[in-house]
Amino acid sequence: GPTVVIIGAGIVGCALADELTGRGWTDVTVLDQGPLFETGGSSSHAPGLVFQTEPSRTMSRLARYTVEKYAGLGCFAPVGSLEVATTPARLAELHRRFGFGQSWGVPSSVLDPAACATLFPLLDKSIIVGGLHVPSDGLVPPVRAAEVQAARATSLGARFLGNRAVTRVTSRSGRVTGVATADEEFPADLVVSCAGLWGPAIGAMAGVPIPLLPMAHQYVRTTAAGASDDLPILRHQDRDLYFRAYGDRFGVGSHRHEPMPVDLADLPGDAHPSKLPFTPDTFRQSWAAAGELIPALRGATLEDAFNGVLSVTADGFPLLGEAASLRGFWVAEAVRVTHSAGAAKAVAEWMADGRPAIDLHECDLNRFDAAQLAPDYVRRRAIRTFAETDGIRHPADPPPVRNVRVSPFHPRQAELGAVFGEAAGWERPLWYATNPPPEAPRPRDEWSARHWSPIAETEARLTRRRVALYDMTPLTRINVTGPPSFLSGLTAADVDRPVGTVVYTCLLDPAGGIRGDVTVARLGEDRFRVGGNGPLDVDWLRRHAPPGVSVRDVTGGTCGVGLWGPAARELVAPLTDVDVSAEGFRYYRAREGYLGTVPVLLLRLSGVGELGWEIYTEAQYGLRLWDTLWEAGREHGLIAAGRLAFDSLRLEKGYRTWGRDMTTEDGPDQAGLRPAGDRVPDRRLTCLLLADTGDVPLGREPVYAGGFPVGHVTGAAYGWSVGAPIAYAWLPSALAVPGTQVEIGYFGRLLLATVAAEPLFDPQNERLRR
Ligand code: FAD
Structure with missing residues (x-):
């Protein structure tokens, strides 16, 4: 194998050395600025709670592998976890989390207060309304896990060198050539930065931006309080608290305090650079809340307390992969103990096999646009991510930094009352308040009605009936x-x-x-x-x-719209020199020409299944393009329409979205993008029609057949043309047969659904081709 240098002997660097040597890459050197293996990094101070239930399937799998691996190495205490709810909203959230566990294969159960108290007798059950119990969660001792993995890697040829601070990353012609300390050089074919919160400093040596923010987080150990080592790890997220036992003492962590971003230059220069002085004032409320939940803590005091430093990213996901700008320079950072072994395995596969076995797009180092790498953006979003660690987050909740990327149409959209959502920094109209709501809007459950408007129905219907303008610039x-x-x-x-x-x-x-x-x-x-x-x-x-x-x-220098609906041709024909007749401009064709004074690229495509075009131009002509179409559209009843309508129409037509409906784990046959060949795929992306109860899932919910979880929902929307909610879900092929009855778990309820032949709307594409 190649010569590999890993920077950092925390739990991630050690796990990676183990994974690489286990794959036969034995020329591995791990360097750490601190002593081995209590290096002074985050791993030296982490209490090591592992909760495997997450909205993201990828993150949940990284955690599951961590549990399996460390259990096998004798570095895991399978005490289980309990997350308690003290409010109805939190209890609903726990039901949602139960659903994620069902979707991703982490069994759990929702318990009543009495059952919670049986598991954790020190709880004051009068303040809780329920809990989520995950029997397979537990505790990892991070330094020991690092040591054990390092020992195994060493036995296969790796070397671990402490007290070696890397000061330079060397490169030639865009390829990394090694690293250097003050007095030694370490040539390498591949360098992996596992420097944790020091990632940005190593990145700077390599000219690679590492968008993470080191932040302080409060952690205390109490005096004796009647705890015992068999207690499950405990989360009290309504108060941003978590607990673990150390014999008869407790460890208590809190995320409820003023955000405390840390400048690397301000870290202490002693043996514990990631341990900052405790700030008792900001802990007072949390301590009181801890005593309310566990009354035995009222008689205890703090024995040890500090503000530990960890890494936070803008979106809460790790940073994994090879830098785009420096070949051979890899990164595995902003990784929690929880995901350490899983992330190391995925990166090792990626390095050795050219691809990770599981989908990592949420974690990919190169997922960001330039503006998302801006220190100000990273800082503000990471602060929010940290503050919301324990929050009840709706997938459409708006982020703290807005108007980073706007299309040239933005002022016109604002005039029309656009309500914007955000995606990858882009502002995208969700719906337009100046479009009228339907006379009798369908009822919709509270959760899916957030960041949503019944106006979407009007926009969807008018797209099918007349013609609508969609902003495609964020593509x-x-x-x-x-x-x-x-x-x-x-x-x-x-x-x-x-x-x-x-x-x-x-x-x-x-x-x-x-x-x-x-x-x-x-x-x-x-x-x-x-x-x-x-x-x-x-x-x-x-x-x-x-x-x-x-x-x-x-992308940035251009913009575009989708102009779709039965009246699209009549609308554009008088404006353009391009022959837009049915014969002159067929489906799946492209033409360049003018629309009024605007030079355009017309693509005869449709994201919604109606006649029309995607129309692109340079950003400088954007307003003119919008205004030209808007003016001409008056007599045709043109409306502007947003993402909510788009998603409904898209699902009616069965159009897939990458990243949600399908990823690297899926092939085109399974995803239904081409007819399956001789080999029948084991599972398929499948269309479901739901009973019209007013509940509309949002994605990631479990699908059950015969009472067992068999798959998960990728996306869903109400389909107004078909008169029912539509969901797409991954199901075993044997079940992906029209007419099969299944159930979708949604906040502890079961929604009836039936597998349907797709697409649901205009299967012959007659409307597209007219
Ligand atoms: P680190 O352990 O920080 O390792 C990075 C290493 O890089 C360090 O050893 C450092 O010395 C070395 N390094 C840096 N710069 C250089 C250089 N120039 N040259 C050589 N070496 C260098 N996670 C959980 O999953 N569950 C928890 O319950 C949990 N609780 C936490 C509580 C606290 C108080 C804190 C602080 C963190 C907690 N975390 C928890 C987060 C967890 O600790 C970290 O995410 C994890 O330890 C990161 O591991 P790492 O190997 O990436 O980083």
């Missing part, structure tokens, strides 16, 4: 120059089609997993416009571009 646009073989080699399609043709296909990874879904428009012999999902598509194309092929992200 990623990439100009590729080079022979068609380049894109054909990376996708599931042959893009060597006549100039003017558009192909919808997916980017495939080396194992045939779906890296992204894209439209590829051939605009010239060697000129392509790729429509994709985000920075990861750009990164993927760039990584694979041979000399002579150019890959340019033109």
Whole structure:
């Protein structure tokens, strides 16, 4: 194997050395600035609570592997976990979390207060309304886990060197060549930074931005309070508290305090650089709340208390992968003890096999746009992420930093009363308040009615009946120059089609997993416009571009709309020199021309299943494009419509969204993107029609058949054209047969659903092709 240097002998660096040597890569050197293995990093101070239930399937799996591996190494105490609720909202949240556990394979149960007190007799059960019990959760002793993994790696050839502070990362022609300390050089083919909260400092040595914020977090150990080592780990998230036992004492952590971002330069220069002085004032309330839940704590005092430093990212996910700007420089940072072994395994696979076995797009180091790397953005969002560690978060809750990226249409959208949501820094209209609500809106459950409006129904119906304008600017646009073989080699399609043709296909990874879904428009012999999902598509194309092929992200300099509905042709025809007749401009075709004075690229595609075009231009012409269409649209009843309507129409047509409906773990056959070949896939992305009860899942909910969890929902919306909620779900192929009855777990209720033939709306695509 190659020569690998790992920076950092915390739990992540040690786990990675173990995973790499276990794969036969034995030339591994791990360097740490501190002494081994109590290095003074976060792992030296973490109490090591592991909760495996998370909204993200990936994160839950990283945690599950950590539990399995450390249990096998004798570094895991399987005491189970209990999360208590003191409010009805929290109890509902625990039911939702129970659902995540069912979806991802982490069994749990929701308990009443008496059952909670049986598990954890020191609780004052009069203040709780229920709890979530996860029997397989527990405790990892982080330093021991680091040591045990290091010992195994050492036995296979790795070396661990303490008291070696890396001061330089060396490189040549965009490739890493090694690292250096003050007086030693360590040449390497691959360097992995597992420097935890020091990640940004190592990144700076390599010229690679590492968007994490070191933050202080309060942790105390109490005097004797009647605890015992068999107590489950405990979370009291209504008060941002967690607990574990140390014999008859407790450890108590709190996230409820003023955010305390830490400047690396201010860390103490002693043996405990990630341990800051305790701030008792900010802990007072938390201590009182701890005593309310566990009255025995009222007689105890604090024996040891400190503010420990850990790493927080803007979105709460780790940073994993190879830097885009420096080949051979890898990162595994902002990883909790909980995910340490899982993340190390995934990165080791990625390094050794070219791809991780599980989908890591949420954790990919290269997932950010330039603005999302801005220190101000990282800081403000990470502070919010930390403050909401224990919050009840709705997937559509708005982030703290807004208006980072706006399309040129933004002022017009605001005039129309757009209510914006945010995605990857973009402001996206969800609906427009100036569109009228329906006369008799359907009832909708409280959770799915958040960040939602009945106006979406009007917008969806008017798109099908007349014509609507959707902002497509947040899609990623990439100009590729080079022979068609380049894109054909990376996708599931042959893009060597006549100039003017558009192909919808997916980017495939080396194992045939779906890296992204894209439209590829051939605009010239060697000129392509790729429509994709985000920075990861750009990164993927760039990584694979041979000399002579150019890959340019033109998203920021361009903008576009989707103009869709039966009246779309009548609307654009008088405005353009392009022949937009049914014969002159067929589906899946591209033309360049003018719309009024605006130079445009017209793609005859539809995200909603109606006649129309995606219309792109340079950002400078954006307002003019909007105004031209808006003016001409008056007589056709044109409306502006938002994401909520879009998602409903999209699901009615069965159009997939990458990252939600499908990932690298899925192939095009399973995802239903092409007819299955001879081999019947084991599972399929499946369309479900729900009983119309007013409940509309949002995604990630478990699907049950015969009382057993069999799959999970990827996305759902009310379908107004079909008169019922629609969900897409991964199901075993044997169940993915129209007519099969299943149930969706939603806040402790079971929603009846039936597998339906798809697409639900206009299966012959007559409306598209007219
Ligand atoms: P670290 O352990 O910090 O290791 C990074 C290493 O890099 C350090 O040893 C450092 O010395 C070394 N290094 C840095 N710069 C250099 C350099 N220039 N040259 C050489 N070496 C360098 N997580 C959980 O999952 N559950 C919990 O209950 C939990 N509780 C926590 C409570 C507290 C109070 C704190 C502080 C953290 C807690 N965490 C918890 C988070 C957890 O501790 C960290 O996420 C985890 O330990 C990170 O491991 P790491 O190996 O990435 O980082």
